[in-house]
Amino acid sequence: MRVLIATDAWHPQVNGVVRTLTSLANAAKALDVEIDFLTPDGFPSWPLPTYPGLRIALPSGKEIARRIEKAAPDALHIATEGPIGWAARAYCRRNRLAFTTSYTTRFPEYVAVRTGIPAAVGYAVLRHFHDAAAMTMVATPSLRQELSERGFKRLGFWTRGVNTELFHPDSPARLDLPGPIFMTMGRVAVEKNLEAFLSLDLPGTKVVVGDGPQKAALEKKYPNAVFLGEKKGADLTAHLAAADVFVFPSLTDTFGVVQLEALACGTPVAAFPVTGPKDVIAGHPIGAIDQDLRTACLRALTMSRETCRNFALERSWENSARQFVGNLTSLQPSRVLRASPRMARRPVRG
The missing domain is CATH 3.40.50.2000 (Glycogen Phosphorylase B;)
Structure with missing residues (x-):
């Protein structure tokens, strides 16, 4: 096909x-x-x-x-x-x-x-x-x-x-930062709601992995947070594995594949109870969702990293x-697109 x-x-x-x-x-x-x-x-x-x-x-x-x-x-x-x-x-x-x-x-x-x-x-x-x-x-x-x-x-x-061969907990990056490490990763843009994370009063260090139009402004506004820029491949995996909690503050994502990538690295997730996080996390001891994101972050610290990894292994x-x-x-064969000239063309709805 x-x-x-x-x-x-x-x-x-x-x-x-x-x-x-x-x-x-x-x-x-x-x-x-x-x-x-x-x-x-x-x-x-x-x-x-x-x-x-x-x-x-x-x-x-x-x-x-x-x-x-x-x-x-x-x-x-x-x-x-x-x-x-x-x-x-x-x-x-x-x-x-x-x-x-x-x-x-x-x-x-x-x-x-x-x-x-x-x-x-x-x-x-x-x-x-x-x-x-x-x-x-x-x-x-x-x-x-x-x-x-x-x-x-x-x-x-x-x-x-999730690609569990690429994303794994075996080789975490050595981050010389006070722990625990709360990390988020993705596009640094206003729609990702990063300030909801960066403004939290949390122990340890807040880390942002990624790039985008809001990066310079957020670096200036939150000088105690660490902005590491964009990471790819094994380097990204190593950083996700080095975090104690992956924080997903977005209110607008339809899923958030990075949640599964973090879990595959053994890192529990903290998020708001919205579409995506509540479908992935709710009912599973792999993270915490709460309207109070700080509460979710602290509760996620107690989750088993092995359980997170095992959860991801089932989602290939x-x-x-x-x-x-x-x-x-x-779909009935006549409803699947047949762009090849040899196939009959049928009406579409709408």
Whole structure:
């Protein structure tokens, strides 16, 4: 089976969407599924307003069509709602081809924080985008319920996984810092709610791993915190393994793959009880969720690192890939996108 995934988020970006898609493609090979990507590569781009380090592609419809037809996939999945996603959606609708989507990022909240545009406006746009899909895949039951209440239709599950060979507790970095070490990792941007963590009165040291537009301002405002910049690969793993608690202060992530990455390194998680953390952590002795983030951080210190690791070992990317592919094959054959000229074209909804 050949699958083409259209995505605006791609290397060299470092974020959960890119890690998820890359891991999915690698794991799908064992299922005899080949995943190709329609990405911003080769298109002109423009700095994203309020986030100059992140660029958005400016694709041409003609080139999008050429790339899709050259790939001749058996199914097309649209992973993001940016210009690439909209262009791929337009091609499918113009040619009466079915496709699936996934809801991975809370763009309405991100836009509201940065521009003041009400989140309700963003949700209306995204509802219109996803309503044309044969299925919209979401990562958690709570997100499915939330989107259903907002009027989204045809919602299916696609959970996330973790590479437990890359992320492991065996070689922690030697951080010459007072303990305990409370660490967060990810994009240093306003929507990640890092100040909720940095402003806490905690023992030991608060550490931020990552880069982004808010980094300089937060370094100045919180001089007692340690900002280590971006880490990748084994270096990232070593730092996650060196932390006593991984703090996930975001209120807007739809899952937070980094939670599983921290757990695979044996590091318990502290977070707010919101979509993502409450789906991963709630009911399991691998971390703590609380409206009082400080309380969650201190309680997470008591969790067993071995239990955290064992929890992650049960959540492989292979199982995630199997669920993703199952969503495609569970649709009636005529509803799965057939971009190949040899396949019949059928109407899409919406």
